[in-house]
Amino acid sequence: MWCLLAHPAGSQTPLTGGSASATLLAGLFNSYWEDRARLFPLMATAQGDNRYNDRLPNDQTHAFRQQQVRFYRRYLNDLLNIDRARLSTDDKLSYDIFQYEMRSRLEGLRFDTWMMPFAQFYSLPNSLGQLGAGTGAQPFKTVKDYDNWLARVGKFPVWADSAIGNFRQGMKAAVVLPRVLVLKMVPQLQAQVTTDAAKSLFYGPIAHLPASFSEADKTRLTAAYQQAILTEVVPTYRKLADFLQTEYLPQARSSTGLGDVPGGAEMYRYDVRLMTTTDRLPDAIYQTGLAEVKRIRAEMEAVKKQVGFKGSLPGFFSYLGSNPRFMPYKTPDEVLNAFRGIQARTAPNLPKLFGHAPKSPFEIRQTEAFRAATASAEYNRGTPDGTRPGIFYVPILDATKFNVTSGMESLFLHEAIPGHHYQLSLQQENTSLPKFRRFASYPAFSEGWALYCESLGKELGLYTDPYQRIGALGDEMHRALRLVVDVGMHAKGMSREQAIDYMMANEPISEQSATAEIERYLAMPGQALAYKTGQLKIRELRSRYEKQLGKTFSLKAFHDEILAGGSMPLAVLERRMDAWAARQR
Template sequence: MIRSLWLLLCIAVISSCKETTKKEQLNNTKPIAEVFTEFYEFKKNINPIEATKAGYSAYNDTIANYISDDYILHLKDRYTYFLEQLGTYDSTTVSATDYMSMRVMEWDCNVKLEGVMNPIVTVASPIYDLPSFELMPLFQIQSLHLYVAQLAGGTSVQPFKNIDDYNNWLKRLEDYLLFLDTAIEKMKVGMDKGVVLPKVLTQKMLPQVRSFIDIPLEENLFYQPILNFPDGLSDVDMDIIQSNYEDFIQKKLTPKYVELNRFLTEEYLPACRDTDGLLDLPNGKATYQYLIKLHTTTNMTADAIHELGLSEVARISKEMEAVKDEIGFQGDLKSFFNSLRNKEELMPFSKPEEVIESFNAINNRIALHIDSLFTLTPKAGFNVRRTEAFREASASAEYVPGSKDGSRAGIFYVPIPDVKAYNMVHDEALFLHEAIPGHHFQLSLQQENNNLPEFLHPESMGVFVEGWALYAESLGKELGVYTDPYQYFGMLSMEMHRAIRLVVDTGIHAKGWTREEAIQYSLENEAESEESIIAEVERYMATPGQALSYKIGQLKIRELRTKAEKALGNNFNIREFHSQILDSGSLPLVLLEEKINNWIVSQNNLSSKKPTSK
């Protein structure tokens, strides 16, 4: 008995010491704002192009070699460090707003650390537990070689306003050449380990690379800033810059593209695989499950997502049937899809400028109704612009946020590779998604929110960003559009497109579907052209899991809205609900759900305290 009491006393003393240590640790920490600032400096350092995108000029002269062993080891060290820092705070030592930001940071560090822990890297010889995307660093979409070329033209986020800007870009391109060298080295390692791209993706990449080789200097995208000097440069400065750019393009950049083209054509392409999904790579199943977690911020399984996708496809198909019947089309849904692909009334444009004007007209119509759904709106403006010619054929519509200081407006890029074949059936939904109240609203508000630490100002969680944009498409009738049944069908088609992604992405990477099976499934269930469907399926092959984020995020926001409407009844305020969704930056879905649940409780408490009328 005495021994037992002594043991209990020892345990109590040890527990007390631990609690004291914890309290001392909490009391002796630096302000959480300093940790947030340090974390954001780290984030800008590891992704300097994103820093440029956000308007931070200090990083305009560099590109991170994010596929190098040193870079991966640096990530592992830093994410571990920041998790240790966060462990010295809790909800009692910081404000509620900062605590939410802490938890977002913690989630980000944990999931990214899990990702860099997958490859076991030694400087002498990389050994990979899971198929690493460092070994497949270039592909036909969303790849650095495409992004750098987009920056090169001088009309994107890279500034070309003075001599320092021009010099910074050449320095950044020196880093890009180093990245391409590393990419070739990594792809050779991948060839040895059987971690290579599907052959069809490499074939699509070859014309992109060749487009920078056999081309007159004046037509080279990297030379365009020389043809568009800003005011204020002296003749001497312009001559020096022009000479430096010509030397760099002719003596360094073009030879590197020649080398890359030779490697891809003669060595890499013959080694590429004829299979399509991650299942065909070593430990591909585990890799895909990680990518699901990364892109959806959930622990959903591939099977569960696949079944959810099938369910959503069936639901949306019923709505499509109703619209088809309203229009009076005689025939099945697949025949209706085919009729839309070639319907002359939906392809009325003869000049690309007319497409842009049409989007501006949609903007004007929505502006009349926006106050009915939103009190929180951004200060930043945006422009609708045609996608650059070099990437237009394989590009999707996209939104690029403006600079944080407002000096550069956001850009809604629209690809128009063949204006006479441009089909406008999706345009209202596309505008709602990419511009207002989709990406332009959400990303601009996030960037302008002074209550958030700066690391939460960039795009961040794709499942939130894309989930919000897809949810925004559903607001069309409330915002005065979708009065034309064809445009409403276009919205259903875009939602169907995202539901199909759940089926096809998991089909390719978890269920052994071939590229051809994925294309056929898409053709049978949506109105997109075969050409665009092929490009989409190949996108899923290149970026596994990313396409899942849209529908998973949208369904969660819609679920939370329905829950709030039911719980609050007449006290539900849609404008306040949207403010709650948008005023904390990009959140992992588990934190978003927790926030809205707390808001519902607080609103119910407020209503219960209101005096009743007699």
Template sequence: MKKTLLAISIGLVVSLTACSDSEHKTNNSVSPAVEPELQGGEKASVQDAQQEAQQAYLALVDQFFKDNLKLEPIMATFVGVNDYNDQFGGDLTEEYLKARHDLNTRYLKQVEEIDRSQLSAELQLSYDMFAYNRNIALVDETFPNRFMPMNQFYSTVISMVQLGSGESAQPFNTVKDYQNWASRLSGFIAWTKLAQVRMDEGIKSKVVLPRVLVERIIPQLEAQLVNKPSDSLFYAPINNLPDSFTQVQKEELTAQYTALIRDELLPALTSLKEYFATTYLPVARGTDGWWGLPNGKVWYQHLANSHTTTTMPVDEIHQIGLSEVKRILSEMDKVREQVKFEGDLTAFFASLSSEPQYFFTERQGLIDGYMEIKDKINLELPKYFNVMPKADYVVKPVESFREQSAAGASYESPAVDGSRPGVFYINTYNLKAQPKWGMTTLSLHEAAPGHHFQIAIKQELTGVPEFQRFGGYTAFEEGWALYAEYLGIEMGLFSDPYQYFGKLSDEMLRAMRLVVDTGLHSKGWTREQAIQYMKDNSPMAESDIVAEVERYMAIPGQALSYKVGQLKILSLRAEAEKALGDKFDLKGFHDQILTSGSLPMAVMESKIHDWIETQK
């Protein structure tokens, strides 16, 4: 999955404010239909109205983006706006919650005052996205997300360590940069105290995390509690002071950071850890799914719809998952027969997940193997894409401080200004969880042409509003990455049956997620039931299965988006191929998917339908 501080778990779904497909086509055809009948003055008037509407829309969303960055200063840093690098942001404060509500309410009202039909086809897509986002954010406020401000998967503590390492978005080039980070760190220290207040409110409202997730958070916090400031990961900027700084500057910054870490940060993190261990853990809930929370099933249905950007009922998603698991198991059995494995599918799973020849013995060997796959994939990409990202990506192991709880792989987007490539992170902590046969499909998904292509191209777009370059929808982004794995078949990258099995294994993971996520949060499944289901239907390492299930417990609905998004992209491609026949251009189809940014499913469908009509 992609890893970014910009990913905000949106709570709920509401009806997309876009027009229906028939209305969309009518709107797009207004000018061509009436223009020949207009006299000169009338024609000029129509053009003036269109220009006025487009200017009004672009000015509106541009101002929203700027206003939103003031409210979300860490987001600003990640998109290359450094005006707020000294601010942490107050996402748990009453002032923030009111400001966010007012922002979304005001801009939704203003965008609805703009005549959508006067916008160009591309800006109509943008309009639909913008209105959708404002509606989603407003409905999200009705659920108490603030009462569970962190979990073992998305931790503000870990995010701040990554920023403070000097290898993420936070710049450390000047003395001012160092002072900015010290100020931001002070804001984070205040956040750790407010987080406890919010969790106290959650305890009173019975909105608390499952016990097992709290047990995962405690060692993550303990890992930050070092004996002296210089041992802290937050001390990394001092270990890398630029040579251009004077000796006096170096001494002053060293003293400032040492005191801040010793006197404020470490006591704050100690307090937070003690809170989780002594106050929160005893009252954590025994249920593993969202159904165990007040109004939990309704809340989960909204989360599922929000992450998939659809209105699909949870029960329907569950059934799709069961069907896909059955289909993929059949394909896996064909591979077993092809390689002439003696034994049933369960035995084949056991062989693939345990025999030494399927695993590296050295961490660097795994990283080197992914670099070789990168070169192999890169040779094929020009045959399938007109548009490719300018930014490159590198392969790196997950940092040691988070490797025990991190996903098997993830992607971090490149710097907007081109100063830092994208990063394809590989978790080398447990080499038995990184089989050789799973490498091709994982690279396709996380790097090229998966997340790296989609996210880097989105950031590099010109002529589109900023919110399109930096916003996103999980169903689109993860759906595209899973589609990229499918594309590997056409690229000829799965001629080795074991690598093809790896593709099926990863697809099985996404299919099982539909079953397990909905089972946990809507059907009363326990953590143990979910783990057993995944063990019965895949060759995944048990450590990976446990991490996956606990991730679903922490961020309900997110795991549904992969398969739902992939199935929608595949269905739209099949529709286009059928409608266009010999006129179908796969590169052109990929251009359409990738060159408007991340899209809600309904907006993507509308765009492809319009493209099909123009190609005819």
């Protein structure tokens, strides 16, 4: 295979073999990233690419699904025309990840999941609210930014009509959502219905118009936003809510899992493959979950015994949740400072476990009041150039009820350092990776890494207090229970109520929290399996190399190597790490 590259002097140097393959591969990755931004402009906005902020494609149409099929098939075919054998080790890795991604996306487009266009999590109606409020990824700094949003939200009514059409096709085919989810969706949509534009979430950008705008622009934009809210946005949310309430809810299913809809068993097996990046069958994952629940429960019993509590494990959970000694804080600042204290305790030990630290700055913040009631503690990645820090958000509704046994130390290790902050920051700071890898996210890898980091507590100077240890075990138990209830509901006939009861019997969790968790798993089948699956794989690899390499094993080198390549499917990670271990010998 020959390729001509132009050189500055005007001469042309032929490239052969590996050089040509590498050049073709780099060109393919660049062109894919550009085409992907155009096809999925909301993803581009989320990653700070603002070229398509006025676009909102109607992804509910058959034509758009066919466009995706052609898109992924073309890039897969172009990839397969490149000679993998002639590529460098790093390029082979990128080749394999890209091939996995294209095949996986094509497989997903075979299923009738389009007949259930959205649920109460990660839906376009919810995402538009976050973007349009002016506090999300959609920028509102220039007049063009404001006009971009008007153009984007103006396409929402057509999207909604197509979504309703898809819901109706699902009703005919009995591919419908569970009733309990529809009951959560209706109030979410109704919350956006108002007769006063100034009270709408979507009025936020007008309430914060930059002072630098001319009076003419301010007047024009204010009128345009009021009109858009009252004639496009509000009527569309009302139409969706009314449709779900009056037409869809009576035909929503009373059953629980995805296995109860036509073709649902195959859909679920795909979701499991997608979210775990493995070929493990649901039943094998279920058995792993049962074994992990048993193991962690025994460790919890040991801590209960260590602190001298005489009652049952559920009784111990109740004691931890109600004893005032475990709720020492009076103000949100005291809670945040406790997390900063955890960061300070881990800092001296991090260099023992990691050779590379991110350049990106890091902050701990309280979750904003407007979303704290429904938010979990979370990490928001910073920008690769460091202009926006990585932020660990902590929702604090009432500081006096913030419980130290809730797993504060394990939560920090997972969401902040060295969990998501190290993994995501090092990945996007690595400019040697093609962009599709710098910003890739495979939940089994990223959530598996963050959960694995919870197990590093003792090595980082934490978990010296048994009550922090029980919090960490509670966090790990939560992820083990997910393997049982997610597969149980979607593939083994477990009811929603049985799943809630099972969680409450095995971890310190309220009925309200358990219900919210279970309904999340109903809305996103398979997603909850990623955490434990990834953690167990990383732990398995560490144990394997500790045994193989003996005294030559370096935990610091092991961690650096896992993070160096960024997020990837677990099978690709295993091949990469096996090659690393072979080099260490």
